[in-house]
Amino acid sequence: MQKQVRFDNKVLPYLLVAPQVLITIIFFIWPASQSVYQSFLVEDPFGLSSEFVWFANFEELFADSTYLDAFGRTLLFSFSTAFLAISMALFLAIMADRVIRGETLYKTFLIWPYAVAPALAGVLWFLMFNPTIGVIGFGLNALGYEWNHYLNGWQAMVLVIVASAWKQISYNFIFFLAGLQSIPKPLIEAAAIDGAGPAHRFKTIIFPLLSPTTFFLLVVNLVYAFFETFPVIHATTQGGPAKATEILVYKVFNDGFIGLDLGGSAAQSVILMIIVSGLTVFQFKYVEKKVTY
Amino acid sequence: MSTVTLKDLKKTYANGFQAIHGIDMEIRDGEFIVIVGPSGCGKSTLLRMIAGLETITDGELMIDDRRVNQVEPGKRDIAMVFQNYALYPHMSVYDNMAYGLKIRKKSTEEIAQQVNRAADILEIGALLDRKPSQLSGGQRQRVAMGRAIVRDPKVFLFDEPLSNLDAKLRVQMRIEIRKLQRALKTTAIYVTHDQVEAMTLADRLIVMNGGLPEQIGSPMELYDRPATTFVAGFIGSPAMNFIPVRVDKKGATFPSGQNLNFSVPSGHENVLLGIRPEDIEITTPDLADLTLKVSVIEPLGADSLIYGSCEGMKEDLVVRVRDKATVQEEETFSVRFNQQKLHYFDPTTNSRLP
Numbered sequence: 001m002q003k004q005v006r007f008d009n010k011v012l013p014y015l016l017v018a019p020q021v022l023i024t025i026i027f028f029i030w031p032a033s034q035s036v037y038q039s040f041l042v043e044d045p046f047g048l049s050s051e052f053v054w055f056a057n058f059e060e061l062f063a064d065s066t067y068l069d070a071f072g073r074t075l076l077f078s079f080s081t082a083f084l085a086i087s088m089a090l091f092l093a094i095m096a097d098r099v100i101r102g103e104t105l106y107k108t109f110l111i112w113p114y115a116v117a118p119a120l121a122g123v124l125w126f127l128m129f130n131p132t133i134g135v136i137g138f139g140l141n142a143l144g145y146e147w148n149h150y151l152n153g154w155q156a157m158v159l160v161i162v163a164s165a166w167k168q169i170s171y172n173f174i175f176f177l178a179g180l181q182s183i184p185k186p187l188i189e190a191a192a193i194d195g196a197g198p199a200h201r202f203k204t205i206i207f208p209l210l211s212p213t214t215f216f217l218l219v220v221n222l223v224y225a226f227f228e229t230f231p232v233i234h235a236t237t238q239g240g241p242a243k244a245t246e247i248l249v250y251k252v253f254n255d256g257f258i259g260l261d262l263g264g265s266a267a268q269s270v271i272l273m274i275i276v277s278g279l280t281v282f283q284f285k286y287v288e289k290k291v292t293y
Numbered sequence: 294m295s296t297v298t299l300k301d302l303k304k305t306y307a308n309g310f311q312a313i314h315g316i317d318m319e320i321r322d323g324e325f326i327v328i329v330g331p332s333g334c335g336k337s338t339l340l341r342m343i344a345g346l347e348t349i350t351d352g353e354l355m356i357d358d359r360r361v362n363q364v365e366p367g368k369r370d371i372a373m374v375f376q377n378y379a380l381y382p383h384m385s386v387y388d389n390m391a392y393g394l395k396i397r398k399k400s401t402e403e404i405a406q407q408v409n410r411a412a413d414i415l416e417i418g419a420l421l422d423r424k425p426s427q428l429s430g431g432q433r434q435r436v437a438m439g440r441a442i443v444r445d446p447k448v449f450l451f452d453e454p455l456s457n458l459d460a461k462l463r464v465q466m467r468i469e470i471r472k473l474q475r476a477l478k479t480t481a482i483y484v485t486h487d488q489v490e491a492m493t494l495a496d497r498l499i500v501m502n503g504g505l506p507e508q509i510g511s512p513m514e515l516y517d518r519p520a521t522t523f524v525a526g527f528i529g530s531p532a533m534n535f536i537p538v539r540v541d542k543k544g545a546t547f548p549s550g551q552n553l554n555f556s557v558p559s560g561h562e563n564v565l566l567g568i569r570p571e572d573i574e575i576t577t578p579d580l581a582d583l584t585l586k587v588s589v590i591e592p593l594g595a596d597s598l599i600y601g602s603c604e605g606m607k608e609d610l611v612v613r614v615r616d617k618a619t620v621q622e623e624e625t626f627s628v629r630f631n632q633q634k635l636h637y638f639d640p641t642t643n644s645r646l647p
Contacts (some may be wrong), residue, residue: 186379189346194393194444195367204392208383 032273038266050263057267066243067251067268074226074247077161081229082221084165086214089172094202096173097180107177114170122232125163149237153244156237160245163236164229172217179213180206219283223276248272295357295447295480296322297343303351304338304504312338314504315352323478325471329491329527330501337452339501340484344373344450356447367396372441373450377457378433380425386412386436387421390443397444411443414473431462438470442477449474451483455490467493488528492516500524518636522643525567525636531598534573534610536566537640547583548605554582555630558637558646565643567636570598570613573628575620581627585610590618601626 007013039057041050061067096106113121131137131148140147149156183206191201207214230249233239239246239254246254248268256265297320304313312335320326328336341347343354345366354361361369372393381389387408394404412418415435425433434454441449451470455463471494474481485491491498492512500507500515500523508520512528519525525533538553539546540562545553557564578584585601588609597618600609612628620626637646 184377184379186375186377187381189344189366190373190375190379190440191381191392192346192366193344193371193373194440195396196392197367200396205381211383 035266035269035273038262039270040263041266042263053263057263058271061264061267061271070243070246070248070251073157073245077157077164077229077245077247078222078225080161081164081168081225082218084161085168085172085221086217088165089169089217090176090210090214092169093173093176093180096177110173111170113167116167117231118164118167118228119231119235121167122160122163122235125159125166126236129159129162149241151241153241156241156245160229160233160237164225164232167232168221168224172221175213175217176210179210183209215286216283219279223279226279227272227276296320296355297448297480297482298353298355299343300353300355301351302339302342302349302354304335304342304347305350312504313342316499316506318499318506318509320480320482323480325474325481325483325494325496326499327483327485327491327495327497328499328501329485329488331527332486334501335504336484336486336499336501340373340450340452340482343448343482344371345369370447371450372444372446372448373452374437374441374454376453378425378437378454380433380436380440382425385422385424386417386428386439389425389436390440393440393444407443407445408439411439414442414476415439430458431466434458434462434466438473442473442479445479447480449479449481449483451481451485453485454483455485456487463490470494488530492528498528500527502527518645519567520645522565522567522638525638529569531570531611531613533567533569533636535608535638536568536606536610538564538566540564547603549583549603550605551583555632555635561639561646563640564646565638565640567638568630569634570611572631572634573610573612574631575599575612575614576627576629578627580629582630583610584625584627585612586625587620587622590620590622592617599626601628 040052040054042053042056043050092110096103096110099106116124126134128134129137129147129149131141131150137147137149146152147155149159187205187209188201191205196204226247227249229247230253233245233247233250234253237245239250249272252265252268252272255261255268259265299316299318299320302313302316303311305311316339318326328339330336338347342349345361345364349362356369356371381392384392390408390411391404394407399407408421409418412421415438417432417435417439420428420432420436425436428436434457437454454470455466458466467490470483483490483494485494495512497510498512498515499509502523508515508524515524515528519528519533522535526535537548538557539548540557540559545557545564547553557566583603585603587599588602589600591598591600596613596615599612599614599618599620601612602609610628638644639646
């Protein structure tokens, strides 16, 4: 059987891919190359002239302890968000998979949060955790745990992690549920006959069979936490208190648009670009090959 | 070395559908029992109840002298071979076979010894490092069997294990399963819809229909003395011919109005005469029990099947002859029934008349 589509017309195939190529060029290649170019420049304070400085911006970044702190913070934030979102989604998917009555209702409600805009998700949790009027914040304070994410940096971090993870749970949930449902039932039954209890079955059969899904979601969630959580942070802590929640994407914005250090900010976004490319390559290489059975 | 006892075993699903209407049976130690029936007859449900994968609504299930109604599948000391083998795809053949032993906390040496022994019996020693995806259908089947025998269980359960194999391999594996069970002397319960498999494997057969056992007995008992028209039609291929016969004061007549040359059980106005295709022979008109007109001839090589129509009958009569058929299509021919091989059934109850 012939797998490749063949065109007799020589121009048609190029016309067909043209829109996608055009979109990629206009919205990705062009701005990306602009920021690469910009990362080699230093502007004067009034924005009237700029000087080509090669890698000076990058050198400065890696010598800057606030940047390295932000890097560490981003790793903590991303892995915590990914871990929380994945583990909660897996737990919910297992529960939803066991539900017999009202199955669709549960699933619909569990998928819904994905339709909430990240900024709204952030505000939602921000209000719930509000130390004076928020349900959770008030509750924690009433229980004797002092909660104030306006002052406590770690608590602010927990807040943005929870808000970011919550939004991503629905997405992960769909994948896990599909993954669980694609595990043939006789496998579970065979394990039961072999004497494995529910926990052991999960550990030795279900979780390994879900590993391609889990790995895929880990990469997707890391990319999400690295790059798409800007609205959550912007709508809630704005990187504060005292930069406690300033992750790399937020620092790009802060340094570039608030601090007006265009060159330094561009250098930061180039580094982010390299990270996301790396993650994508990693995913394609390993999801396809290593994590299969 | 185990017996399995079913006492009025019943299963009703949550939606009210009753799948099993009560089965009584005592399975002896080392016996090979085959449950056979058409799809939807409850045979798989019954097996899954014995395995513990379906709950038992009513009745008692005993393995040896232990009541196991509420016992977890893993604690019943049974092993099951599934239709699609259900091998753990992420584990090597070795790990697949060792899985149950590891759970039972056997020592590494003991596990290795038992897996290797099972692998030797099934001749899969060379495959132990492979993943199931690298195996052919027949090899997967062997691994599934290996996983069952490695634990040395009290009872083997087979759920249509050969239906995913091609015809040639199926015959080969069928013989191997039989040999293996004979050698290990482990009680086995085997579900199939294939009556040839059922006949060749079973010490005793259960023919099921609509959640009820129609008849339990050895293959030849069922073949020679089917208790109902259902069993008569299900066991044997091609199926038994049924001819409605009217009985009045003058004697018994075929639907065509022709008189029967032999006596039928008395006391019934209508009886169903059953005769297997192999018990009918072509004869000369003066010895004929019935005259038929050929509608189709199916040559099978060693035998031929002749489908003959008879006036007053809806369905063709099937006649099995050795070698090639001596008649042509559209011809009429005379047949004689083997008087020792006639079966009579009550057309209202469908049960056998003595």
